[in-house]
Every structure is written in C-alpha cells, then in structure tokens.
Amino acid sequence: GNSVTQMEGPVTLSEEAFLTINCTYTATGYPSLFWYVQYPGEGLQLLLKATKADDKGSNKGFEATYRKETTSFHLEKGSVQVSDSAVYFCALMGTGGFKTIFGAGTRLFVKA
Amino acid sequence: NAGVTQTPKFRVLKTGQSMTLLCAQDMNHEYMYWYRQDPGMGLRLIHYSVGEGTTAKGEVPDGYNVSRLKKQNFLLGLESAAPSQTSVYFCASIAGTTYNEQFFGPGTRLTVL
Numbered sequence: 545g546n547s548v549t550q551m552e553g554p555v556t557l558s559e560e561a562f563l564t565i566n567c568t569y570t571a572t573g574y575p576s577l578f579w580y581v582q583y584p585g586e587g588l589q590l591l592l593k594a595t596k597a598d599d600k601g602s603n604k605g606f607e608a609t610y611r612k613e614t615t616s617f618h619l620e621k622g623s624v625q626v627s628d629s630a631v632y633f634c635a636l637m638g639t640g641g642f643k644t645i646f647g648a649g650t651r652l653f654v655k656a
Numbered sequence: 657n658a659g660v661t662q663t664p665k666f667r668v669l670k671t672g673q674s675m676t677l678l679c680a681q682d683m684n685h686e687y688m689y690w691y692r693q694d695p696g697m698g699l700r701l702i703h704y705s706v707g708e709g710t711t712a713k714g715e716v717p718d719g720y721n722v723s724r725l726k727k728q729n730f731l732l733g734l735e736s737a738a739p740s741q742t743s744v745y746f747c748a749s750i751a752g753t754t755y756n757e758q759f760f761g762p763g764t765r766l767t768v769l
Contacts, residue, residue: 635758642706646699
C-alpha cells in the first residue's frame with residue numbers, strides 16, 4: 545500500500561540556516577504530493593503541493609521537487625526564521641484516490 | 657468563508673460519558689474526514705465520508721461512530737469514552753479527487769479522565 549516516510553525530529557536550527565526535511569514515498573502510479581505545516585495550537589494547513597513528476601511546489605520561501613526516480617519530495621528553505629518553528633508533514637494522495645497518507649511529522653525549532 | 661469549523665474546542669469527560677464533536681464546512685466539499693493526533697503518532701484516520709449520507713471506517717474506527725446527514729456537517733460520536741480516547745481531534749475536507757488539498761479545522765482537545 546501507499547506510505548510516506550519522513551525524517552524524525554526534532555530539527556533545531558539557528559535563524560537564517562538552511563533547512564532540509566527529507567521525505568520519501570511508496571505508491572503506484574503518479575500520486576499527488578504535499579507538505580502541510582502545523583503551527584502550535586492549530587490545525588494543519590497546506591504549505592505546498594506537486595501533482596506530477598519534476599513539478600516544483602513553492603510557497604513562503606519553501607520548495608519541494610517531485611522526484612519520481614528517487615520517490616522523494618524533500619522540503620527545503622534557504623534561510624529559516626523563528627516564525628517557521630512548527631511541525632511539518634509530508635503527505636500523498638494516490639491517483640484517483642481520496643485518502644491522504646501522512647508522514648509522522650517533523651518538528652522544527654528555529655532559535656534566534 | 658469560515659472554512660472548516662469544529663465545536664467544541666476543548667472538552668473533559670469522565671470514563672463512560674458520551675459526547676458528539678461537530679464539524680462544519682462552508683466550501684461545498686464532497687469528502688470529509690475525522691483524524692486523531694497523538695504525540696509521536698502523526699495523524700490517524702478514524703472515519704471518513706465521500707458524500708452526504710455515506711460514511712466509512714478508517715484506520716482506527718473502534719469506539720467511534722459518525723454521521724453525515726447534511727453535506728456540510730460531519731459528526732463524530734463517542735458513545736462510552738475511555739482514557740485511550742484522550743487526543744486532539746481534527747476534521748478535514750476536500751473538494752474532490754482532483755482538487756485534493758485538505759482543509760483542516762482548528763481541532764478539539766479531548767481529555768477523558
């Protein structure tokens with residue numbers, strides 16, 4: 545079945561550091577891939593998405609590229625801010641499906 | 657648009673008590689979901705609905721029931737609460753399988769003593 549594996553946290557960085565959170569997936573066909581972010585005390589919200597191979601999703605300085613050959617969708621940001629402290633979830637939805645499969649989440653702490 | 661709303665935001669129950677969590681969305685979405693979030697376990701799907709009048713079991717359905725009598729509402733019921741149901745509950749919806757971004761509510765924090 546479909547699955548998502550993302551790096552365990554927490555990840556602690558200093559402000560302006562480079563961020564990478566690794567995500568790999570297992571799925572048949574061409575799933576849609578997502579990164580969701582959860583700020584303290586809130587629900588998840590979509591950060592970015594990609595729907596086909598080689599697509600790059602981007603938002604708020606975050607980027608992720610859909611790599612079919614390595615079944616990966618790593619999240620990157622060139623310079624993190626304290627306000628980026630949150631939990632990040634990688635997720636996928638299979639072709640024609642309606643259930644989203646979530647990774648376990650990676651907590652990010654950014655220090656001033 | 658309010659998006660997805662959940663009531664209540666917090667609740668404390670005693671073991672054996674019952675309650676209903678209400679989720680409402682004003683986006684005319686077809687699909688709705690109930691998840692629970694526990695520390696270190698990510699999100700787990702409890703029940704979902706693919707349209708008005710339909711419901712189906714997810715990954716962890718035991719001890720919960722749901723109903724979707726109106727398209728905009730999805731109710732989650734606990735008939736006899738247990739301490740293992742202490743969790744944060746999130747409702748979510750999507751428009752369809754093409755526009756498949758999930759919209760989440762703010763969550764309900766439930767404690768069962």
